Amino acid sequence: MSDQAGPEIILERRGAAGLITLNRPKALNALTLPMILAMHAQLEAWETDDAVSRIVIRGAGGRAFCAGGDIRQIYELGKAGRFDETMAFWTGEYQLDAYVKRYPKPYIALIEGVVMGGGVGLSLHGDVRVASEKYMFAMPEAGIGYFPDVGMTYSLPRLPGRTGTYLAVTGARVGAGDALTLGLATHAARAADFEAIVNALARGEDIEDTLAAFTAERPETGPLVAERSTIDECFSAPTLHDVLGRLDVAASSGASFPAETAALIRSRSPTSVLIAFEQMRRGIDLDFAEAMLTEYRLCTRVMGGNDFFEGVRSVIVDKDGAPRWQPATLDAVDPAAIAAAFEPLDGPEPSFA
Numbered sequence: 489m490s491d492q493a494g495p496e497i498i499l500e501r502r503g504a505a506g507l508i509t510l511n512r513p514k515a516l517n518a519l520t521l522p523m524i525l526a527m528h529a530q531l532e533a534w535e536t537d538d539a540v541s542r543i544v545i546r547g548a549g550g551r552a553f554c555a556g557g558d559i560r561q562i563y564e565l566g567k568a569g570r571f572d573e574t575m576a577f578w579t580g581e582y583q584l585d586a587y588v589k590r591y592p593k594p595y596i597a598l599i600e601g602v603v604m605g606g607g608v609g610l611s612l613h614g615d616v617r618v619a620s621e622k623y624m625f626a627m628p629e630a631g632i633g634y635f636p637d638v639g640m641t642y643s644l645p646r647l648p649g650r651t652g653t654y655l656a657v658t659g660a661r662v663g664a665g666d667a668l669t670l671g672l673a674t675h676a677a678r679a680a681d682f683e684a685i686v687n688a689l690a691r692g693e694d695i696e697d698t699l700a701a702f703t704a705e706r707p708e709t710g711p712l713v714a715e716r717s718t719i720d721e722c723f724s725a726p727t728l729h730d731v732l733g734r735l736d737v738a739a740s741s742g743a744s745f746p747a748e749t750a751a752l753i754r755s756r757s758p759t760s761v762l763i764a765f766e767q768m769r770r771g772i773d774l775d776f777a778e779a780m781l782t783e784y785r786l787c788t789r790v791m792g793g794n795d796f797f798e799g800v801r802s803v804i805v806d807k808d809g810a811p812r813w814q815p816a817t818l819d820a821v822d823p824a825a826i827a828a829a830f831e832p833l834d835g836p837e838p839s840f841a
Contacts, residue, residue, distance in 0.1 A: 503690035513549025556605025609638025628659030633795030
């Protein structure tokens with residue numbers, strides 16, 4: 489159900505632009521399966537519509553572009569044993585992300601506020617990502633017993649240095665300045681100018697000229713850029729245990745960043761952070777379709793386990809902040825179980841090509 493009067497997603501042609509508005513502001517524009525399917529179908533129609541020369545996607549409400557999938561809904565389906573319905577959501581989302589990645593027309597995301605999880609999948613794989621002053625990126629899945637998906641197996645290892653591994657394992661937040669430096673965002677503009685940008689693009693004006701006309705002053709960078717040397721040194725270690733060892737050594741001098749980073753990793757699902765670290769190791773050698781298939785395989789395994797449901801219970805349902813991870817520590821996780829999660833499934837697998 490929509491969280492307000494009107495459709496969950498608004499799909500309209502405005503002049504030369506196919507305009508997508510994610511329209512669940514009270515839910516931070518979290519994605520539902522009907523939204524995903526409607527957007528995929530409309531993108532297919534616009535692909536062959538000569539009147540549409542570019543796609544523009546935005547979120548309603550000002551607080552979020554999109555905070556990800558509707559995790560509570562997925563949690564409730566899973567707890568009810570409706571596994572096929574949970575996997576229908578993930579399959580639909582991943583196939584939409586893959587379609588955005590290969591979409592033949594310019595695809596412009598106007599990002600105001602929070603962009604996490606599924607929202608990253610709908611923006612990062614397009615050609616243009618415009619960050620407003622309120623932009624805030626994160627892939628915090630390890631904190632709910634999941635893993636960084638929606639193509640992050642491909643995208644994060646390709647960020648500068650070891651920043652992608654840092655983001656995958658910690659789920660840390662990134663502001664507009666750091667996002668522009670890393671390439672998560674391609675342009676900066678004031679949120680107040682987003683409607684004018686939409687109108688200019690709808691008139692068919694040149695995309696780069698339009699964005700140049702509305703360029704905002706480059707935002708200041710934050711801790712990710714400031715701590716790049718520490719990130720690259722620590723997260724280049726061959727195993728996650730070694731990463732934590734390097735962070736602990738760096739923290740022993742009294743530095744707050746490595747201490748906080750190590751504490752953050754240790755608060756996450758041990759299984760999730762080990763999967764995320766392995767994703768970053770493998771992902772650099774995968775093409776996009778292979779990365780998406782890898783994530784589908786991981787998803788089927790994780791959705792059949794404990795930590796996703798326990799993490800969502802702790803963070804979203806009961807909000808007690810006390811997840812009971814199984815296994816409870818990194819040392820208790822069987823490395824063979826992590827490797828097995830990446831293996832092909834028994835039976836047919838979907839294509840993301």
